[in-house]
Amino acid sequence: MKSEILRQIGTISRSLDSISNVEFARFELAKGQYLYLSRIKENPGIIQHRLSELLCVDKSTANRAINKLEQKGLIVKKDDLKNKKEKRLYLTEEGEKVYPLIIRENEYSTKIALKDISTQNQEIFLEVLNTMSDNISHDWLEVKKGHIRKY
Template identity: 55%
Template sequence: MAEILREIGMIARALDSISNIEFKELELTKGQYLYLVRICENPGIIQEQLLDLIKVDRSTATRALQKLESNGFIEKRNDPDNKKIKKIYPTEKARQAYPFIIRENEHSNTVALEGFTVQEALEAERYLRRIRENIEVDFESVKKGHKRDY
């Protein structure tokens, strides 16, 4: 069987390490940039939607969001129609950091796809999307407390 998930894991860890080092000057650590990008792209997002976008558990997200809020990157506001709902918005500090994070992402994409034709890059993206969609089924099931059948 192909070791695709090992390769994906190594790529993800390498890129995460690079980002954590390069984003230190922005006062972003431990993958916080992932949250920040999604919040900048979706101002007013609620935590549940954010969890779904980046595929993390609630406790991990809560810690990251608390840190982002205490460092002045995000602010939470009550929904005017439902006081139980907190919407998450980027601050000016986040909006200033966002273009740098996007440039780093674009650079990493360029490096990762070096030597690929446009068609190969599109195929790789399509295959990875299918892999993610397959994994999401188990992710959602396990999140709800179900066990996977090995």
């Protein structure tokens, strides 16, 4: 039963990602770029390093996605006032127009996913998911640093 939990979470994640990639293709957003757009909107001025950690992706993956979003005119990079090596990320006016559609899709998907699940069970599930996310994020950071997990 335990191994089934992550399999089901993976199935849900891949399904929703596939749906989003199809639905956001009209904005030329591909392969999870909508996630970057959302996190930048929710964290205006976020630096690339922090964004990659937030999304649990390596720096080169984040860099490619960020550059594509910048080329499409959806985000802009601005110099950090204290650290010239860092760039702060913000949505452009065009990015601001796309964001509400991403949120509507997210709200709809959430409504479908949680259909027939009581509010109490949703709260418990969220608590469990947050704990799982914290556990996995810690491992991800360790592996990213080059550590090998002991199975």
